[in-house]
């Protein structure tokens with residue numbers, strides 16, 4: 001029998017973290033299966049990655065719904081159909097509402113490219129560069145109703161060793177992929 005934990009990954013854009021997790025599952029480095037990719041930007045690159053990896057995609061446009069509660073109810077019904085047990089946010093640029101938080105208590109996690117609570121929100125790497133930090137970071141945390149808030153699960157500090165934004169981003173993203181997979185591994189065990 002297949003006892004793999006069924007996870008859904010929510011993303012809004014590029015989807016490199018989505019692919020890192022999906023690949024880790026496919027290669028049996030994680031005892032889990034990505035059952036669904038949920039994307040609030042139809043046509044975003046993450047949906048192409050999902051199709052290539054033969055992972056079902058749920059695309060929706062928030063503006064076609066009366067509000068968060070209505071679209072989250074729709075998402076919840078799809079998650080239940082797919083028997084999803086854990087939700088991973090990977091560049092999902094929305095605050096999760098009560099509908100999903102109540103249904104998946106302590107079962108929604110997020111990755112953010114900073115040492116939270118520093119630099120929450122959009123473009124954390126840009127915010128940190130502008131501030132002139134000498135140590136960047138990545139945080140994986142449980143999700144609550146606040147912006148990039150919730151109990152921290154794992155965190156890594158990344159010293160700034162020079163380079164422009166693109167170079168810094170490349171390094172941080174590589175660490176994100178590694179830490180998201182290793183954190184999931186610990187949680188799944």
Ligand code: GAR
Nearest residue numbers: 013014015016017018091111112113
């Ligand atoms: C990642 O850096 C992720 O940490 C960040 O969005 C990027 C998505 O990249 N998330 C946030 O900023 C959440 N507030 P990806 O689409 O290539 O995985």
